Amino acid sequence: MQTRFPKRKRQKATIIICAILAAGLVFFYATKILSNKIITQYQRNESIITRDRNNEILSIPPNQNGYYAIYEQDISERFAELLIQKEDKFFYWHPGINPISALRAAFKMSVGSKNTASSTLTQQLVKILRHSELDRGFKNKIIEALYAISIEAHATKKEILNMYANSVYFGNQAQGITAASELYFNSAPQALTDENIIRLLATIPSPSLTNPFMRENGEKSEPLAQKLNIPLEQTEVSIAATREKKEQFKQYTNANNNAFEFISLPRPCAQTTIDSGLNMQIRDILKRNLNELANKNAFHGAVVVIKHPENEILALIGSARPESETEGDQINMALQPRPIGSTVKPFIYLKGFEQGLRPYTLVDDKEYKYTIGSGYAFYPKNYDYKYRGPVTLHYALSNSLNVPTIKTLEYVGLENFYQFLTHNLGFEPIQPLENYQLGIALGELESDLLTLTYYFTIFDNDGWLKPLAMCGNNSMYQGQTDFMQNKQIADTAYIQLINKILTDRQTGVEQFGVKNNFMIPGLAAAVKTGTSREYHDSWIIGYVPDFTVGVWVGNAQNSAMDSVSGEPGAGKIWHDIMQLLRYSEYYTDARFAFDDIKEILYQDSIEYGLSGDNVNATRALMQDNPLIISPHQGDTFLFEKDTRVILKAREPVSWYVDDEYIADGAQAIFQPTKIGARHIQARAQSETSDITIYLNQEQE
Template sequence: MKRMPAWVLALAACFCGASWAGISYQDVRDGYHASDAVVLDRAGRTVQRLRADFRERRGDWVALQDISPALQRAVILSEDRRFHDHAGVDWTAVWSAAWGNLVSGGRRGASTLSMQLLGFIDDQYRRGPGGRGIMQKLGQAYAALELEAEWSKSQILEAYLNLAAFRGELVGVDALARALFRKAPSGLETREAALAAVLLRGPNAPQAVLVRRACGLLAEMGSPEECSGLGDFVQLTLDHRPARWADGAGLAPHFARLALNGAGAAGPGARIATTLDADLQRHALAVIERNLLALGDANVSDAALVVLDNETGGVLAYVGSSGDLSGAAQVDHARALRQAGSTLKPFLYALAIEQERLTAVSLLDDGPLDLPTGNGLYIPQNYDKRFSGWVSVRGALGSSLNIPAVRALMMVTPEAFARRLAALGLPLDRSGDYYGYSLALGSADVSLLSLTNAYRALARGGVHSEPRYVVDGAGAAGSRRVAAEGAAWIVGDILADRQARARTFGFDSPLSTPFWTAVKTGTSKDMRDNWCVGWSSRYTVGVWVGNSTGVSMREVSGVSGAGPVWHEIMAYLHRHEASVQPPAPAAVRPAQVVFQDGLEPARKDYFLGDTAITQVRLARAQGAEGAAPLRIAAPADGTILALDPDIPLARQRSVFSVSGPGRGRADGLAWRVDGRLVGRGDRLEWQPEPGTHRVQLIDEHGRLRDEVGIQVRAGGR
């Protein structure tokens, strides 16, 4: 066949202003990127693909040797049957198309794969809305000759299959194979290859047209028997288009979004190295599925899990939902807000011990308690509806008794406790007075991620930092001390004490491990949520079990629902390494303690500074102060008062009152504001003065018993 002289094509290229840019195969390969960001675990293994470009759906670049030979053959037969024989322009096809268009008035094309590829890699050859003019076609043909002089046939075919649009948003063979045929590009068989090839000719052609064209191509490929049932096959295949990415890892969809946000400007094609451990993630998914199924008819369908590295804050495992078992698998339950239950008690006792209001051996009355509030009486109950009488802080926290926790909060005050929880990163959006004394029992809503990270602060001796999702080589950035190291250590020692929790949980429960761990469970009102959160020497693990709809479970508590999952994950983490209790900080002092009348067995316990004692007894004598400390009940530390401009200043008052043994004293107690005596007695009405003040309570011996800070705002005066 006589070829058109190259000078004619070159002249045409000059007339149309086009010139081949000389783009190399390697430039095209290096400039390609998938529409997804790929999330990798700490070892570089893919754990999730996450869509980052919603204009087109592109997979990874696939080498020619990894593309089905059947697809290669089908595309060449359909689009450019003399591909291996021409040098970029198929003149036989050109003359045939020209004659056919002239005689029949059709619009048959003759573009080779090389000419089509030019439109993918160079905008000047891209087909416009009105098609290509004759001069642009001639320029494209000349450029195709130059392209074939620089690229090999294999490179041209590989690039074409990776850049061609097949149907809808699907671009490239990887997206086509995984989203449409649910397999890797290497596995496409003859029928699938024929359908893919005819999609190139008409990406959005009607189903009947695709079936007719595919059947014709199958006959050319020597497989006419594949036309049997082809219509059903095409319909089923096209229905796969909206489906999720086939053959993707899909291990951590919720974590992947956090990682993508944490990676900043990561976009399409980005490969994000994260802190996740793919092996641990797979194990966690299997453990959650197995334990939820084991709960049978307990009406439980959802769970979430977070594993953190204590030192760095790296997220090692993150399960946002129970997948197919969940009625809301797309919801990230690890970040959903749920009622905390008893999981907040460790932070309460740590604050009380830090303030030296309590020690691990202080006795609290686990008896009936009625507290007047703005909404009526608050009457807390224990989980088992029974009372234990006098119990030490160690026993109260270890066995998760409710009433002693409320008594502890009366000393600390809800406002101070709420500030501590917020400092630990828990998402409290109201003041302590809003929650009231129910805050001791976990009436606030928290997320599993924030709660687990708050427990990690206890594991680090009271030092808080944010969790890390991506690998950046840095340690726990932004660390700050939130709680006293000694108080955090003592609380950890209590939560690791099997004897302390035996009253409620017994000695043989999922909370017991053959290595050192500190752990706490929680169950919210009406069994809507249950939790198990704890730490070892290296890891902090948090588990939530419940229902996305918020409906109650049936007889499922933290120790029976979340506890077994927590236990299995901890066992997996320490299958090859031990966990031992961290050494006590210098501020912690041990002492052998004896309890009066055998209230509790004698034991060695731990104290902050000079709070250590060797004997614990109840003060029963007439006039004795009793076990409760003398404290300021009102105002709470940090209270902000505002003067009302519509009420005469002389008529406005703030009430000072005491709790504990000070109630009933007429003149024995004194009140000072900023060092100035303002009155006496267990109750005082003080006229507020604008400014910041220190309120002090002085006993009859002139000793300072308690002090709080308040602020009085002028209120427009």
């Protein structure tokens, strides 16, 4: 019998210990769940600050509550000291609730008193994060106490102080000590004076009515300063000073409008690849040049700068004056699709080179007739309305000739080029590509500047279309364009042929002159300009191995400019930006590689091709050499009393109309005498050519 009692005691002790452990585990996990819930809400309340590549602030958007919440990781000791003296003297001693204050509050509630304030800093933090500041019911008090105890069980006192200081509201959309310090005192929290801190502490009970911009703040601050034995000057903030400080805070949260392009991102981005200092300088360049172009009715512009080899966006400017309320200034024109003009031509010639053409291949720059979908005749023209006869593709691309580009696109094949745009590049056209047809070569295709500049990076990346980094390693913009592709678009050799042409300033002298905005001493840049129909858009995409720069100039309302083409419009802006970048940390003086192509000497001139080329055959691949140059088969003329039809041939011929001899020579004039179909024949020594034209009394 004597041995049974110790055994029972041991069993009882074991049960008690297990119960205590179980209770401890329940307490631990229950409080952990509640603590995590509060901390998660705290984390959600932080404004997601967008920073540049150098960790400079680009923008601070308001949080889900509409407040600017900039979290400080380590609040100043002085602020913490004065805060505790005012709000919670026993902060370092209680477990989240002050038992004595809680009992006092319970007694007051039992006798019907409404003044039951007894919350610790931890309880106040819970109120803020649960949005229950106005709920003073007994049930809510119990819930707040449970949350407060839970936080205290899993967070240090310093962490709780930080969370409180970052969460407390100070009025005027300023949540937390950092935003309040910046708004009211244009200061960092660590630099606040004792008087500044007193004025902020006086704000806490009623932030909308007693914040430092209000006269009532002085009335609340004075007794608090006396209580804490801190001298306080009686100062009143004027309306003008208040307005100025609010404007300064607006600039602080929007970083002087340098983050205009990032404020409306489809998803938050904490760290971008943007260089905010460079972005600001380029925006100034754009603004300065647009001021000069205003007399040409050009008011808006956009710039994109992409750094290689990482394909990181260094600068993205969609408006020169985002702070302006003038129509169009609040539109991000870097993302607005517009007709891209001749900037599409390098891609057409690239596909031509893939299919066997070379820079030395000849093409006839002359009048051609095409029948468009409506049945009408279409005669493509060059920008100066002149034809140059046989020219090389090198010359045609260097001088941006339209007619040879159309012939090259014909050679490539429309379906092949459609496939290249949609499947290789991933381009999403605004209209079905079949609606553009050969108009693609004339610049009718639409794209936005960011997308177009992105596609041009294949010429800087050995034919690879790499992911475009804007938000860390991810794309910030989720529009039609897939910026996350990583695939080879073209062979390096064909890329080098394009780069050789676009870096050649001599061959393009006819269009651009001896001196132009592309001539930057010591900088061998590849450049392509573009101008849309009737001067609605001025484009330039230019690049060196270190970066690609795209510029657009026009009007957000799509009104026409006064004869502003690519070179004097966007070209001048591009020139100034390249000069800036040339002396930046991003310029390494890297040079284009041309080791996959070779020089070809042909008839005392140097051209470029590939090893193994059959030069003679390749040179003649596109030559179209009909005997009759004009008119064209099926041309229709209006028959009038003085109608004259000019007949042109490649060489001297004998001309016949309806088998009736007219004249000899490379050119003759035929004067019709009746309406209807007329058969025209040119007879040379070695060949004969026939066409039929039509004369009508009314133009079809």
